[in-house]
Amino acid sequence: MYQYDTHDQALVDQRVAQFRDQVDRRLAGELTEDQFKPLRLMNGLYLQLHAYMLRVAIPYGTLSAPQMRVLAHIARRYDRGYGHFTTRQNIQYNWIRLADAPDILADLATVGMHAIQTSGNCIRNVTADPWAGVAADEVEDPRITAEILRQWSTLHPEFSFLPRKFKIAVTGAASDRAAIKVHDIGLRLHRAEDGAIGYEVLVGGGLGRTPVIGKTIRAFVPRQDLLSYLEAILRVYNLHGRRDNIYKARIKILVDALGIDVFRQQVEAEWATVREGALALPDDVVAAIAAHFAPPAHEAGAGSVADAIEAAPDPALARWIRANVAPHKVPGYGIVNVSLKATDQPPGDATASQMDLLADLADRFSLGEIRVTREQNLVLPHVRLADLPALWAALDAAGLGTPNIGLISDIIACPGLDYCALANARSIPLAQALTRRFADMDRAQEVGELHVNISGCINACAHHHVGHIGILGVDRRGEELYQVTLGGRADTDATLGTVVGPAVSAERAVDLIAGFVETYLAIRHPGERFIDTVARVGTAPFKETFHAAA
Template sequence: MSAETLATPDTAPVGHYAYDQVDRAFLHDRVEQFRDQVARRLSGALSEDEFKPLRLMNGLYLQLHAYMLRVAIPYGILDSRQMRELAHIARTYDRDYGHFTTRQNIQFNWIRLEDTPDILARLAAVDMHAIQTSGNCIRNVTCDQFAGAAVDELLDPRVHAEILRQWSTLHPEFSFLPRKFKIAISGSPHDRVAARFHDIGLVAKPGRHGTVFDVFVGGGMGRTPIVGVHLRDNLPEEDLLAYLEAMVRVYNEYGRRDNIYKARIKILVQALGAEAYREKVDAEFAAMDRARYRLPPETVAAIRARFGTPVLDAPSDAADRLAEARRADAAFDRWVRTNTHPHRAAGYISAVISLKPDGGIPGDATSAQLDTIADLAERFSFGEIRISHMQNVVLGHVRQDQLHALWRELGGAGLASANIGLIGDIIACPGLDYCSLANARSIPIAQKLSARFANPALQERIGDLQIKISGCINACGHHHAGHIGILGVDKKGEEFFQLTLGGSAGNDAAIGQILGPALPEDATVDAIAHLVDAYLVHRTEGERFLDTYRRLGAALFKDAVYALA
């Protein structure tokens, strides 16, 4: 797709790109096409082998107990109308909840095949779909949950994520890639999207003539965890489409197709070597008709204008009123410290709604909670909702003088956990409770850890400590990038858990290192407690868990876990 053919929608709801009639006609046709395919599968005219690639193109997986539908939330942005539709689907077609994922999507785990076309039709009616959530394609492009609001932002990555969505949807050359392909964009030099663990990661930074991108390639987790290679400095905005097209063309041509475990771009980059891969990309880039792919400022500005922009008009005393409310309410003050992020506009703040209650399932929300979030978004944040890759929800534009009222409402809905960035803010995949690929259950161990460290004062004392749990080596829970990572493994039919320490998904990206032999579930929970105790004893002033581990090394922590075993 050339820059000139990028679509422009009718009207723009606050926060995200509005679809036009071309988009809506395409979704309608796609739903009716799939309705016919489902009917043929149910009648037996299509075998499962014939049906599988068709359902995956529409986000439908066959898991342990039922079909799972993964709904796309492009760059993590929803409006209240769309959130209410997700609540309706949860109530009507699932078991009253949805699960938000690390790709800023939502999954419904108990879907009947015969209901799927009707669900997709309902989604299409609110400009939603399940395209690019599965299969060997360019998946849902992710970006910063504070996009368009963060004080440290250089550009709004939603604009470029939307450009990449349009470029990659039904791209004829990339419809059947060797494997799935994931892209993340950070609009700030501070990487909040795990860019270095993506097939392509883009991180904005200041350039001589405006904002440019650092380009990372070949990152990933799974069986072969790799921190991405820094492929290019200072990529100009106008060359974004052309350069990414060159990168994916090289992968499509040289990526292995004989072994699904070796078919990712990270394997290709490692096999060729970073310099050889860079040379091939540069040659492809030089040979392209660059004018066809160029993103001139006026095109980017036109796309940007199609995003609804809130009118930010907080009263001049909003910050003072927030400060007064914090002084009067210690619990509220704690929540503000952990669950908010600075806003670029005076008198505003971004509020993070934790989907990690004490003893709860990370990323799950009931239909009532989804409806509540929609209501609160309309009252407090212009109807706009963001989903983070940390499996939480963000209201991006909250007036500081209204934050206390929002917090009280969240408390009544069981959504006021003050744990963002702390030990209770656990990432976990669905694991063996649902997934046919998993070796162990992620959910019970996440619940036990959450309950073990439920005390808010203890969580604050521990500070920044990220626990990430995967039920198998595919690493959907991002355990490789956890300060403490937990991987479920199978030992002769029993569930065990392997610990890794020292991972990070930020600017200091690193892969966690295995601590020692895998442990049973309850022993794993005790082991985490021992690790935390060792950290609290040996840390210096201001050190995070990750800092202490890097300073002292693994031996101290290994002794804390295994010395008494």
């Protein structure tokens, strides 16, 4: 994984010192909250319902074991003993004292971490496929590109005050595990007929108040031209993006207003002015960054995940392997997905003890590496199949062995009204109620792949628009209600869900989803997933279930 050089470290250390001075001035009353707000936001510090929340960047979701131990230390010393992993592959701490924030950033800096650009109207943390470098179907490790973008975008003088926040995702595989179609810019690596690496560039995707699936603006941008092309996109957006209305400030609104063809013409014209300049990406720079992501030394091995399932001495172990372990590009290894969705556990939360254990297990079983997923789970990407029984036993004992990856209880949920000042309704209690309803893992595996996403407000931090079942919390005259959508997906065939009826109470939402599952089981074809059944028959049978339960 990427290691900070002296320039990276100097930048982060300077930012810590600057923010320490800013916090001291705020605590002394020398800065008002209005003056301090933009300074703290650019350092990832939000003022939530009950306390400050600190969002820590985990670029492209990759962590080392020492970094995870520092995250555990922060949870234990400065928070209430846990952290929350997010759909942006970051971690948030919800109970931070303002006076402690500089010390936290200083602790993070000791292991090459920070909170720079985890908030503000700038280019946010670049996300990527959590199976990067180990998936058999990828053209190239997308973290190489993501790291190039991190270095290009960090404190970029022209793009630090955009009309609105800006999000980029990268995938290097045929299967999109980075949700590139619902980002401001999505990049898909692919190889031209002559073998050259380049990118399909999508633009104008996003969720929130106005959900939009991104559109391809260019089918192939050569690697050496990537930064100049993205710079052209950002310049057009920075020039024309709305600054008078926060709800119309995202690039998706501009692309829709101009139309993709006109927007493309403007980008191409701007690109012509910068393409041959200093932004051309030299091969030696790419090679130097790629060297940080060279595959680690795997031991010679053989066998597949299917072999490991068949050889498992315990049915519970076999069930966990079947749900949570994916094929690795190296024979004899597996990609282990660690669920942070145990029954009654807030989705995405991990305690300090669990984080320490995961660091130890990464050192013992996964060559010291951990990943964070957009589904709010973790990944140990380099596990020998022979080590699966021992790893599972350790995870299960710590409440991390739930065999539900991709199943109905693997719920994505934002913190909701329990923490967030923007939320209209609580997300965590509803997620926990659904997890209890579908706690039978044999039943859940019979139902099969089914993604449930719960957002506490229209900002869609849990990506409810692209859940197979999406749930949006709304406030109707002081009552917390939930609107349900069906048929969304965030993969290669990304689609927005369709509303199936008026908003309902939390209790009824749980019953409705149970009813939708029964409807699906009654009408599915053999081997057909929930999302495929909805695509085949539409929402009509599920609306009948909705109205029958009214």
